Amino acid sequence: MTQPGNSESGKSKLPAGGAQSPSAGGGFDAADLGRRAHPYVSAILLVLVAFAIRYALNPVLLERSPLLIFTATIVIASGRFGIAPGLLAMALSLVLGTLAFMGPGFPPVLSADDLASLGVFVVTGGAMLSFAGHLRQLRDREAELQARLRQVQTETAMGTMAATLAHELNQPLAAAVNYVGAGKRIAAGLHGDMQSTLISGLDEAETQIHRAAEIVRQARNLVSNASATRKAVSLRGMVASALKPLQAGGACQKLALEIEVEPGADSLLVNEIQIEQVLLNLIRNACQAANPDKVALVVLSARPSDEEVTVEVRDFGCGIDSAKMASLFKPGVSTSGGQGLGLSISRTIVEAHGGRMWAQNADAGGASFFFTLPKADRP
Numbered sequence: 001m002t003q004p005g006n007s008e009s010g011k012s013k014l015p016a017g018g019a020q021s022p023s024a025g026g027g028f029d030a031a032d033l034g035r036r037a038h039p040y041v042s043a044i045l046l047v048l049v050a051f052a053i054r055y056a057l058n059p060v061l062l063e064r065s066p067l068l069i070f071t072a073t074i075v076i077a078s079g080r081f082g083i084a085p086g087l088l089a090m091a092l093s094l095v096l097g098t099l100a101f102m103g104p105g106f107p108p109v110l111s112a113d114d115l116a117s118l119g120v121f122v123v124t125g126g127a128m129l130s131f132a133g134h135l136r137q138l139r140d141r142e143a144e145l146q147a148r149l150r151q152v153q154t155e156t157a158m159g160t161m162a163a164t165l166a167h168e169l170n171q172p173l174a175a176a177v178n179y180v181g182a183g184k185r186i187a188a189g190l191h192g193d194m195q196s197t198l199i200s201g202l203d204e205a206e207t208q209i210h211r212a213a214e215i216v217r218q219a220r221n222l223v224s225n226a227s228a229t230r231k232a233v234s235l236r237g238m239v240a241s242a243l244k245p246l247q248a249g250g251a252c253q254k255l256a257l258e259i260e261v262e263p264g265a266d267s268l269l270v271n272e273i274q275i276e277q278v279l280l281n282l283i284r285n286a287c288q289a290a291n292p293d294k295v296a297l298v299v300l301s302a303r304p305s306d307e308e309v310t311v312e313v314r315d316f317g318c319g320i321d322s323a324k325m326a327s328l329f330k331p332g333v334s335t336s337g338g339q340g341l342g343l344s345i346s347r348t349i350v351e352a353h354g355g356r357m358w359a360q361n362a363d364a365g366g367a368s369f370f371f372t373l374p375k376a377d378r379p
Contacts, residue, residue, distance in 0.1 A: 005315045023143045031046030032322055039081035046073040051096050067097040067121040074125045078132035086132060094118070113169045135312040151330060180206045208245060214273045230353075232376035235261060235302055235311070241272075242280040252287035259297045265302035265309045267376040274349045275373065280367050281342040282313040289367065308355065316366040320359060328359055346371075 050073045070093035077373060078086025089271050098118070187198040246252050268275070283298060290296035300313040305325050320328065333342045347357040355372040 011297075037079075039085040040088055042081060043073070043077040044083035044092060046077055047089050047092045047096065049073075051100070052092070055100065067093065067117055068332055069098055070094075071121070071128065074128050075132055078129050079268050081134060082136060083129060083133045086129045090122075090129065093125075094121070097121075136188060137221060176209050177206060178207065195337070204244075211245075211273070228272050230269055233265050233270055233275070235266045235268055235309070238268075238272060238276045239300060241277055242276045244279065246284060248286075252284060254282075254290075254292075254295045255287050256295045257283070258297070259298065260301040262301075264304040264375070264377075268309060269374045269376040269378070270353055275353075278346040278349050278371065279313075281346045285342065285369075286313055286315035286317075286367075289315040291317075304375060307378045308374055310311045310369050310370060310372050312368050314362060314366060314368045316364075319361040319365065322365045325359070329357065 007211060029034065047070065050069050070089075073089045073093055074086050077089040098114075155239045167359070184206075185200045187195055190198065236259065239257075243257070253355070279300075283300070286298040287296040290298075297316050300311070301314070302309050302311045304310075329347045331341060331344050349369045349371065350357045353373055355374070357371040359367060359369045
């Protein structure tokens with residue numbers, strides 16, 4: 001694991017806003033354009049099908065009920081796709097129906113019956129649009145409530161899981177510390193390089209066990225909304241601490257991390273353990289987004305403002321699917337095939353510090369995750 005860049009001046013430009021931007025770096029997105037056009041294309045096809053049916057029946061119906069069959073297209077288009085596609089279907093139906101089946105000549109000379117049929121069609125179509133739109137709003141509202149319910153259930157389950165882990169892991173972690181202490185006493189009887197290497201490894205194991213216990217304690221505090229202890233901490237120091245478990249766990253062996261911290265952006269007023277977890281999650285995700293056969297270049301940059309620091313973690317992978325962007329920070333949504341909890345937990349931690357977290361695709365490829373944290377030396 002290497003850290004080739006460690007300059008004091010930021011090179012990566014950070015945006016000032018906090019809104020997610022699904023299309024910031026994607027250029028022309030054919031899939032997104034297709035999704036947007038689908039309702040309107042479908043409405044047009046429905047009208048053309050209705051026109052073909054009415055045209056086939058014209059020898060039988062003649063000029064009777066010239067627009068009746070088109071009302072079905074309004075109901076289907078507005079009920080399934082929304083008011084705008086329904087209006088398109090209604091307008092197209094009026095044009096085709098009037099030109100093809102009403103009055104002789106072009107433009108057609110409309111009789112009183114034709115004008116009455118048009119009036120009835122417009123009134124009926126408007127009523128159907130209103131009713132179908134109301135039904136669609138009810139369905140959308142129901143889907144929104146169902147999504148909120150699932151999210152609340154997921155968050156409740158996460159809280160229960162965190163409380164359970166906090167309770168159940170304390171004892172085995174304490175036992176692990178005792179075993180490490182016993183190993184160090186045994187190692188004291190050895191000599192030479194073997195002794196120093198073993199003791200060094202055991203010291204690091206003990207540090208990570210204490211760190212795990214502190215993470216569990218902080219998770220319990222986070223779930224119970226208890227206030228976390230905050231102090232002035234170095235961003236560079238937290239990055240270095242976050243890299244140790246990544247390296248020891250075998251993750252991101254090909255990581256090349258560039259750190260670009262502008263003057264005045266290194267000292268943060270935060271809970272050290274919690275923000276280290278945020279950094280660990282984002283750096284690990286950025287590393288996993290890279291081609292596994294190549295070095296994973298990740299750029300971590302920070303820029304100060306009057307009262308806060310904006311941190312960016314940038315990868316050079318394939319970017320974030322625009323379909324996932326809106327729900328990226330919801331529990332269960334994963335960008336790397338995991339459990340989908342890391343980003344949700346990270347945003348919760350950042351917001352508990354009074355900050356914000358968002359993501360966007362980069363213009364040159366890859367994705368950037370941003371978050372803000374309070375400065376230690378705020379005016």
